[in-house]
Amino acid sequence: MQYMLTVYMDKRDVTKWITSVEISQDNSIHRKFRLTFAGWHTFDESNRWDIYETYDPSNPRAEIVIRNGVIPEDRKRMVHVVAGEVPTIIAEGYEYVWLAKRRAPPETIIFVPSTRNVEQDVGLAIANHKGNTEIGVYRVWAGVRDLHTAIRRLMAAARVRVQIRIPNYTMNAYVVDPTFSYWKAVEMLTDPFAPVRYYIRSTNTLVIADPTQTWMNSGSILNLPENAVRVLDVQPQRLRRIRRVMMRKTQWL
Amino acid sequence: MALVPNVIQKASFDPGPSPDDMTEGLGATTIYSGYYKNPTRPDEEILIERTKTVLNQNGDKIRRDEERWQYDLPGAPPLRYDHIIYATTYLPGLGRAFRKVQEETHYFWCFSPLNDGDNLGRTRVVNAYVVYDLPEDPTKDLEFWSDEYIKVALAGYKPGTLQDRIIATGKLWSNANATSAVVEDEQATQASKWINGVIVEHNEVEEEFDKWTVWNTKKDALRAGGVEVSGPEYIRKESYSYKLPVPLEPPKIEAAQQEGGVKIEIEGGGATINNSYFGPSGKYSVAPTGYNVYRKITQEPERTPDDNLYDWYDTPPAAPTNRLILTDTDVTDFDGAPASPLPGATSYDEPHDADPEPEPRDTEFTRIAEVENTMGKDDVGKGSHIDTDVEDTGEYEYYATAVYHSQESTDSNHESVTFSGAGHRSYRIISKPEVVDAIAPDDPLLGEDDFGEVVEFDLPAEDAEEVAEEVADRQFAMNRAPDYTIRLTLLHPVLSLEWGQKIRLPNVTWNTYANALHLETETDDDTWMLVGFSKSIRREKDGSWRTPDTVLTLQERPRPQ
Numbered sequence: 113m114q115y116m117l118t119v120y121m122d123k124r125d126v127t128k129w130i131t132s133v134e135i136s137q138d139n140s141i142h143r144k145f146r147l148t149f150a151g152w153h154t155f156d157e158s159n160r161w162d163i164y165e166t167y168d169p170s171n172p173r174a175e176i177v178i179r180n181g182v183i184p185e186d187r188k189r190m191v192h193v194v195a196g197e198v199p200t201i202i203a204e205g206y207e208y209v210w211l212a213k214r215r216a217p218p219e220t221i222i223f224v225p226s227t228r229n230v231e232q233d234v235g236l237a238i239a240n241h242k243g244n245t246e247i248g249v250y251r252v253w254a255g256v257r258d259l260h261t262a263i264r265r266l267m268a269a270a271r272v273r274v275q276i277r278i279p280n281y282t283m284n285a286y287v288v289d290p291t292f293s294y295w296k297a298v299e300m301l302t303d304p305f306a307p308v309r310y311y312i313r314s315t316n317t318l319v320i321a322d323p324t325q326t327w328m329n330s331g332s333i334l335n336l337p338e339n340a341v342r343v344l345d346v347q348p349q350r351l352r353r354i355r356r357v358m359m360r361k362t363q364w365l
Numbered sequence: 366m367a368l369v370p371n372v373i374q375k376a377s378f379d380p381g382p383s384p385d386d387m388t389e390g391l392g393a394t395t396i397y398s399g400y401y402k403n404p405t406r407p408d409e410e411i412l413i414e415r416t417k418t419v420l421n422q423n424g425d426k427i428r429r430d431e432e433r434w435q436y437d438l439p440g441a442p443p444l445r446y447d448h449i450i451y452a453t454t455y456l457p458g459l460g461r462a463f464r465k466v467q468e469e470t471h472y473f474w475c476f477s478p479l480n481d482g483d484n485l486g487r488t489r490v491v492n493a494y495v496v497y498d499l500p501e502d503p504t505k506d507l508e509f510w511s512d513e514y515i516k517v518a519l520a521g522y523k524p525g526t527l528q529d530r531i532i533a534t535g536k537l538w539s540n541a542n543a544t545s546a547v548v549e550d551e552q553a554t555q556a557s558k559w560i561n562g563v564i565v566e567h568n569e570v571e572e573e574f575d576k577w578t579v580w581n582t583k584k585d586a587l588r589a590g591g592v593e594v595s596g597p598e599y600i601r602k603e604s605y606s607y608k609l610p611v612p613l614e615p616p617k618i619e620a621a622q623q624e625g626g627v628k629i630e631i632e633g634g635g636a637t638i639n640n641s642y643f644g645p646s647g648k649y650s651v652a653p654t655g656y657n658v659y660r661k662i663t664q665e666p667e668r669t670p671d672d673n674l675y676d677w678y679d680t681p682p683a684a685p686t687n688r689l690i691l692t693d694t695d696v697t698d699f700d701g702a703p704a705s706p707l708p709g710a711t712s713y714d715e716p717h718d719a720d721p722e723p724e725p726r727d728t729e730f731t732r733i734a735e736v737e738n739t740m741g742k743d744d745v746g747k748g749s750h751i752d753t754d755v756e757d758t759g760e761y762e763y764y765a766t767a768v769y770h771s772q773e774s775t776d777s778n779h780e781s782v783t784f785s786g787a788g789h790r791s792y793r794i795i796s797k798p799e800v801v802d803a804i805a806p807d808d809p810l811l812g813e814d815d816f817g818e819v820v821e822f823d824l825p826a827e828d829a830e831e832v833a834e835e836v837a838d839r840q841f842a843m844n845r846a847p848d849y850t851i852r853l854t855l856l857h858p859v860l861s862l863e864w865g866q867k868i869r870l871p872n873v874t875w876n877t878y879a880n881a882l883h884l885e886t887e888t889d890d891d892t893w894m895l896v897g898f899s900k901s902i903r904r905e906k907d908g909s910w911r912t913p914d915t916v917l918t919l920q921e922r923p924r925p926q
Binding site for chain 1: 801804842850
């Protein structure tokens with residue numbers, strides 16, 4: 113049984129030009145891949161990369177590892193030259209959802225709960241806004257009455273489906289920080305609940321799970337037998353110890 | 366065949382110590398009872414006959430009661446009851462003598478053999494002496510044109526004849542004696558007569574599926590008026606459950622730690638009765654009416670008042686347990702002999718500081734709760750109970766029984782829970798005009814005050830207090846105990862990895878030989894979450910693929926409190 117990776121660029125199999133593939137994911141929602149090419153190739157950030165893995169040679173596309181991967185422009189060509197050898201090109205890219213994390217609204221977003229008294233609500237939201245940046249040109253999103261609606265609207269603008277499993281609450285009018293991307297705004301709104309956020313690539317869904325629920329049901333349960341493990345490192349860590357939680361109230365007339 | 370007494374009891378009560386001058390005085394009282402006792406029902410005695418005799422201090426009989434019950438079958442209702450009263454009493458015209466004065470007979474109709482008591486149809490007939498007052502001058506009452514006669518006639522009533530008036534004065538002998546209406550004088554114008562059927566009473570009972578309907582017809586010859594009819598009176602049936610013991614099966618329980626205690630979930634139990642009466646399936650399921658939960662404290666640390674200094678904790682403070690990631694299972698040298706233990710080994714003990722065994726507290730099973738069946742009558746029964754009277758690191762054993770009215774099933778499965786302090790530590794929330802401030806309790810493990818970060822959130826919530834509670838719940842839960850992060854290097858790449866995947870490491874062991882010691886280790890069996898991975902594949906110069914490294918980063922899943 114041979115572990116195999118198959119790399120597709122724009123639906124074309126380019127595996128034979130590739131000498132090494134590294135795929136990794138750290139504590140974030142997207143995966144990173146690193147390709148080493150055997151020769152010179154032309155590609156830019158409009159190309160989409162798909163990577164599949166399998167143990168079965170008859171079914172080389174058994175599992176999707178990367179779907180619609182993107183190689184960003186700033187690091188797309190890294191030439192590695194060793195004297196006397198063919199130069200190698202190493203490209204690093206990200207999963208498509210990484211693009212969604214980069215999308216930002218063109219104007220400042222202001223949520224208001226209803227379509228009535230919009231001007232008064234906007235005034236209150238701006239008065240309650242506590243940021244250093246100027247609000248500037250803003251766009252009002254009306255009918256955002258609760259947290260879940262706000263998250264759904266923001267992620268829809270970033271073209272990602274969302275599944276929300278944290279508590280909901282009724283929102284007052286609110287200014288999204290103008291320097292934030294859609295994703296950052298969602299992070300900002302959900303951070304107090306210390307959620308577990310992960311991405312399901314098969315359905316293009318971002319899950320915001322409640323940490324106090326027993327399990328989040330991501331993927332299947334993996335049982336690791338003892339003879340599969342070669343090295344084990346253990347490291348205890350405490351991210352932070354919280355003594356006080358302070359929540360600023362919206363001053364609501 | 367009627368039942369005859371086969372157990373005879375005779376009880377005699379001796380006369381008092383000194384004779385009484387003023388009255389007859391009470392002499393010996395003798396009670397003779399005959400019971401029927403069936404060997405198949407050893408706890409049951411059926412009274413067949415009883416005779417109670419009361420003598421005065423001179424040995425003369427005052428009264429004698431004879432009771433007789435007739436039965437056809439043991440356990441069945443009676444067929445007939447007779448009560449005969451003999452008494453020494455003065456009856457006008459007959460004098461003072463010991464004679465039979467009253468005879469009462471009940472005839473029972475037993476259509477349904479399980480009826481008892483008031484549900485039996487019966488006819489009661491009383492034959493007794495009746496005392497009449499006679500007119501002193503009978504001729505005066507025969508005066509047709511007397512004033513009284515005319516007045517009564519003019520008022521629109523029909524005056525009775527003399528015979529009617531004599532009958533109307535009739536009194537039962539016992540009533541007449543009790544009300545001093547009997548004049549013990551030969552010359553008194555009174556008479557007494559034995560009347561058959563002085564009182565005739567008939568109870569008719571009709572049985573329906575859910576009730577008995579009782580009609581009562583009574584004719585009392587000594588009272589004015591005709592036949593009294595009362596009814597219908599309904600006697601609602603109770604369930605037959607107390608008559609038919611059902612084969613109760615025990616439920617199943619699951620016990621698990623929960624916020625603030627141990628939750629015991631109970632399911633099932635009850636009885637299934639097989640009888641073709643219940644339709645084609647022939648089965649009838651009886652859900653239990655409730656459950657009893659029992660607990661035994663296997664081991665529990667002492668509770669001290671210091672644990673709750675400020676009364677902030679709902680439950681004793683939750684100390685995060687120090688869990689072992691790696692445990693030494695065996696320590697020997699190369700020859701197999703036990704080597705000197707490492708100071709860090711879990712089996713290491715200082716020679717002189719052996720801790721005394723904690724004294725077990727209340728090791729018997731006691732009932733801690735009676736839980737109602739929350740499901741419907743026709744459904745599988747369910748119930749749950751949260752045992753909040755638990756202590757951190759205490760070990761508890763639970764079982765439950767199904768209850769159907771007063772019946773109780775055998776024990777369910779036993780579940781043992783070690784309560785690892787999963788109870789939530791309550792915090793204080795202070796609402797100020799501008800902020801809501803949630804303050805965590807001191808960590809009893811650290812012993813320091815005011816240690817820890819302050820986090821600040823700006824949330825556009827309308828009800829800030831409520832949301833602050835939700836937020837503080839999660840923040841304090843997630844930043845409670847140190848997490849462990851594990852990095853595993855695997856021999857082979859693993860397919861279909863997902864961030865947040867549940868990973869079980871059932872048992873990873875190593876054998877290592879170092880410094881003349883043989884260390885064998887194993888990981889703590891726990892569930893981990895995948896929070897990162899990296900894998901690579903490389904083509905060698907000969908064209909073959911190599912998979913050098915697959916590294917998984919696992920994190921302890923932050924468990925809810």
